[in-house]
Amino acid sequence: MPVRFIPELADVVPYEGGPSLEALKRRHGLERVVRLASNEYPLPPFPEVREALLGALDGVNRYPDSLSTDLREALAARHDCRPEEIAVGGGSAELLYLLGQVVLERGDEVVLAAPTFTAYHDVIAINGAVPVAIPLRDHVHDLEAMAAAVSPRTKLLLVCNPNNPTGTYVPAAEVRRLVESVPDEVLVVVDEAYREFVTAEDGEGPAAIRRGHDNVVVLRTFSKIYGLAGLRTGYAVCAPEVREALDKARQPFNVNLLGQVAALEAVRHQERVVERRETNARLRDYLTARLAERGHATVPTQTNFMLVGADGLRRPRKEVCGALLAAGAMVRDGAVLGCPGWMRVTLGSEDEVAFFLEKLDALEVDDQARRDPVSPDRGGA
16 A cells, blocks of 8 residues: 555645756756846855854764854844744745744635745645735735735735745835734734845834734845855744744754854844845846846846846747746746746846846847848848
């Protein structure tokens, strides 16, 4: 008799990060492939972080601090809260999955936007819960509609802010109004993975958003602007009882030694975060302007990625991302993210953005040639 797995797995699609750059080079016969599909920061960690990592290597034969004590204390100081209000995980995604595990039961409802971060649906499915998806309004969360969708069966409300895949941002004051309108028994999770890229500052951090509301969890990560995606470290700002529940469900030593060391050093250098935010904003404005010149629509973004329309190309939209990949520019097809007709493009380095524009221009030239072939009767060779 074959092994029987839980039925909830039938609705879960395993996450695939895609092939490596070397595999893509071999597959397409390319010397260079630029990955602009995963919203990674294009530069290595801060120099101070690199030095801290080198100094910690000789200690990896020992287990790390299972409570991430030093990191939690540093984050508490950063966000004006207590260490017992900080939970640390193997990326904010681990904390998201743990929250689903400790809160959701079969048949519970989860209110979320559509489209939003695809992993939310896996958290819902694997716990046997029911998604209540509220369409975005002009690519932005419709918080009023989300609040109105809360029912007696609602256990969890998810707000990705800025939203992935659209890049749009809802001011913290509006999130606060949402929180105040939701019953205390509903856990509100505000996923701020891209918050450090936001230039539309409104002065409210995680502690301010959840002040007076123990049912609010704010997630942050070191995978984006800090450039530590490979070390999988994230954290939650939450009520102590929420952190205690997460501690009961998580694996022992869930954040490895190097992840703790790197994150601790990174959080000490907020001046470098400011530099990266400003650099990203300049590049974001530059790419938006260059795409507008080419007739490509974009969605206003506060992140390190943007949705780009493919209307200027005379080929099926589903072929555009494949054609760009074959040319060495790897972007994400918006259709798989719930945004048909768009592609999601990560803001890489200046050189990588120039490479993307070069390959996009080459596609447009190729499509123009397809539209207007030169016939022999018109003197073509």
